[in-house]
Amino acid sequence: MKKVLFTLLKSDIEIIKSARVINSYLQNNPHTEVSLLCYQNSHEACSLVKNITNIYTIDSEKIATYLNGEIYPDVLACNVFGDNLKDVVATQWDTVVNLSNDNVSAYLISGLHAEEVIGSHIGNFGSVITTNEWNTYLNSICAKESFRTISATDIKSNMLLSPIDNSIEVLKIDNELASTASVNFNKIRLSKGSGKTKVVGVSLSDGRGKEYIDTTSLVELIDVLESSNEYKIVLISSGEEYEKEIVNSLNAEFNNSLITISAQKSALTAIMSNLDALVSCSNFALATAEACETFTIELVNAGNQEILEKEGNFVIHTRGGFVDDIVYLLNTKYETVLPVHSTQTENSIYETLRDDFGYFKSLVHGEVNLDQELNYHLKRCYNYSLMGYPVNHELLRNLKEKVPAERLMDYIETSKEEITLYVKTLLGALRSLKSTKETGQNTDKFIKSLDVLITSASDNTLASGALGLLDGRIENISSTDVQDNINQIEKYLFELKSDLQQLTNIFGELVSTPKRNKNINQEA
Amino acid sequence: METNGIELQSSRNGLSIPVINGVYLHSMYNPQKEAQAFAEKHEATLKKKNKIIILGLGFGYHVEEVAKELNKQGEYKILVIEPNADLVKLFQATRPFLDSNIEVMSFNEAKDYYLNEDFTNFLRQKPGIIKLDTSFNINRSFFKEFLTFKANSNLGEYQSAMSPAAKALTGERTGSLFDITREIKSQRVVVDKNDYLLLALTEIANNSKEVSQ
The missing domain is CATH 3.40.50 (Rossmann fold)
Incomplete structure (x- = not known):
């Protein structure tokens, strides 16, 4: 049996979202025992993931208190850490994976005995090493993106060379709890007079960016759904004090008639698998519902990153009132006719979908920011092509057909100006690098140009993925020989040139009237 | 009595x-x-x-x-x-x-x-x-x-209080953990696998400081 360790040293949400990656890996790699390493306060979340042989934990809170407190000798932290990890350190692993792509894991996995290491880790010379291009993408591009173009699940599954399997169950459901939940939920449905009543859960927990559903919106939503025989609201609470206060104030509005379920994380799967829909901010309940294949509506502030990826759900990027949007989505999903005040909305509603490349989102209703949509879809198309996937010609055809030609031209011209600047810097870097190689001069110019290119990866332009890859590739250089390093950097600069040409080709395909594609050298 | x-x-x-x-x-x-x-x-x-x-x-x-x-x-x-x-x-x-x-x-x-x-x-x-x-x-x-106690951060002073697992990590090193990891980082090459684990340990504390800031 192969022994594989995944480190997941970030949030509980990330742990739940990694469940499909991990279980798909198991599907593709039978005869494997998977263990997880997480922080102690994430043990409950890790315990929900199916098919895990061992869960190892690090008591990070204790360690941090000991190391950051003047009254505690460092030996206490060493004892806790050493004892927490002794079995992990003693094991000869076949593979260790830094699945959460965090700093602690990067050091840690380098210190373990493993045949194979996958994911960002620290090399002998103290720099970050990535193990393949998808790992480089995860490490160098994702952190700089203001919006995710390729989903984290797809990135990780590509990194592991393990296609996502959407048919498998990935979270454990306690049979007894599920059975009790099923009985209770059926009673809830029948309380409205019909076994066909849809039970809609509303999670009261704050989102990961501290966003929340305000009480006025909650009252409005409850009012609409409770007035209908086709729906029944259930409030989902994690038991926090502030949520209890919300429940109290809502019950005061509704004469104590509301049903509230206060559940620990370990019980959520039983609840989610019995709900017909969940409305939630970006929190643990939402991630669990998605993993349990519950129809889910995520509320996120416009401009923030949603957590939903799996197809069949909806994300509302909110700018104003959103109750009508939720009702609209429920009406669409369940073919009901709940009343809405207005079909106009200032929000943007996306459906989560999946194509041959991976998960993506598509605007289905509401405010259209054309530049934003073009940025998202074109960047996704380009970033996938950077990673070796074919160009999404169907997307480009659709854009050509549906976006007014003039608008598209404006967008392309603006983007081309951005690329031109990068190309100028790139050519400057190549020229000064040539001079450095031949005469040892212009090193400063070369370093300055290179620095501009690398920092431009945070610009959030269409080309920033290519610039991020350059950054990651250069960081991966581990040679101590100066000439070797220079040659490698030169190679990566030429790769960047090719990558930027690829983007220009995409523009060429988008332009309506056929034009001769200009060579990058000529444009510079 | x-x-x-x-x-x-x-x-x-x-x-x-x-x-x-x-x-x-x-x-x-x-x-x-x-x-x-x-x-x-x-x-x-x-x-x-x-x-x-x-x-x-x-x-x-x-x-x-x-x-x-x-x-x-x-x-x-x-x-x-x-x-x-x-x-x-x-x-x-x-x-x-x-x-x-x-x-x-x-x-x-x-x-x-x-x-x-x-x-x-x-x-x-x-x-x-x-x-x-x-x-x-x-x-x-x-x-x-x-x-008013302030701990002596020198690991060498606490050898008898160290668990076997902790001893395996730190070896014969003395000084505070932060001093030890600073020294590891100043080396050109990391040679001992346990050094990575010590770096991970201090990174946990650093992460916690960043979060509380």
């Missing part, structure tokens, strides 16, 4: 009162009434915290009154710090606490408490701290050191 320099005398209402170097640790008239007054004096602390450290065992009367107060509010835990091991032994032999929520800890030196896992776990829960003045005054230098 005298045991190891501790004399036990009887109060007016028949309760045992230890006397150390001529100092009565409790009232000779009515130690229980005195203990009630002690609990009342610290009412505000006892209302806010259900975990309490009491400096000085005396003969436990004040501790029991504090426990009574805390019990009114629900769950609680009391840790009594008493450096005089003979007093503790005498107390356990005479009238030990029946309340399982009360624990007495006795070490000679302040640093031994901060090496004790039970004590540090308790301290991490941010307990309230109150003192029995008589005990405090007899052991003033000890309690002063206890309250």
